[in-house]
């Protein structure tokens with residue numbers, strides 16, 4: 001039996017008022033809906049050069065007025081920690097990004113580049129001249145169990161960056177941001193989440209410094225805020241976002257007072273007037289598992305004056321609820337976008353969703369698990 005007229009009318013009404021499908025003005029960008037595709041590393045950029053298959057992948061997920069944030073993109077050779085992640089420090093990489101950015105723009109999408117330094121989550125093999133990876137500490141990372149690998153990932157012991165060396169790293173962030181603009185991106189998202197370099201400075205379970213970059217909350221956040229300032233001065237604050245995960249324990253990060261950390265960062269960002277703050281929910285302590293918790297991002301949402309984006313474990317129902325209750329402006333849907341290239345359309349039509357396949361996340365294949373997730377019929 002078909003649906004009754006009343007049921008269809010009810011569904012249409014729900015869609016018309018579906019909060020994540022309403023428009024939003026994010027600074028200069030007119031978003032036609034609030035569903036963000038967050039950064040997702042896919043390890044298909046051979047030798048750190050973005051490849052043509054990425055143009056297919058991103059353009060499949062692009063919508064007119066929809067925001068996409070690229071997979072984490074390394075700012076220098078020393079910033080690398082994983083195989084075949086894209087870079088943005090060389091002319092060749094900038095040229096390789098251009099057709100990918102063009103493909104997203106051709107669909108009317110807005111495309112930000114997530115810029116990344118892994119810090120101690122690296123090994124000698126990735127470092128120039130086999131040096132030690134840099135961090136806020138000389139304490140190494142324990143081997144980490146990986147989502148789709150049999151063997152735990154091993155890391156080389158890092159060396160603690162001296163305060164004198166910080167300006168060189170700031171320069172790498174500046175160059176990456178400038179290069180991202182040269183490649184045509186609409187802006188950059190600084191990766192300050194998930195236990196990578198900036199998080200290694202912010203979190204007190206890792207940072208054991210006694211200089212002006214360690215100790216107090218203000219000191220631990222200094223480096224991340226210097227990066228924000230440097231990048232904002234380079235390309236304009238209205239094109240800069242920052243991603244943070246104060247509650248996450250990923251890569252042995254973790255902080256004794258994540259709420260204070262998140263609120264301090266949210267308040268401090270107001271000084272620089274950056275476009276958005278992209279925060280990972282407290283329930284996402286590890287990379288993919290969701291925990292029950294009473295903690296929330298509302299204090300950070302209230303403290304930050306720019307656009308707020310939440311991420312971590314969202315589905316249609318609670319994404320809509322978060323927007324309806326004004327707990328956020330925009331909502332990231334990571335794995336749902338990975339396996340549903342036409343996700344906003346599926347939400348609109350109340351269509352079933354395809355489940356993601358973890359074993360193919362980072363498979364070195366230009367198609368499988370990457371561009372072969374199905375579209376709804378006749379909507380590709």
Ligand SMILES: Cc1cc2nc3c(=O)[nH]c(=O)nc-3n(C[C@H](O)[C@H](O)[C@H](O)COP(=O)(O)O)c2cc1C
Pocket residue numbers: 038039040041042071072114191193194243280284287311312313314332333334335336361
């Ligand atoms: C395959 C994969 C790769 C990811 N890579 C990144 C990344 O490069 N940068 C980042 O900040 N987060 C990364 N994440 C985290 C996602 O952006 C997102 O926060 C996470 O998947 C939780 O959201 P979800 O429940 O909607 O999937 C990745 C997640 C997945 C599944």
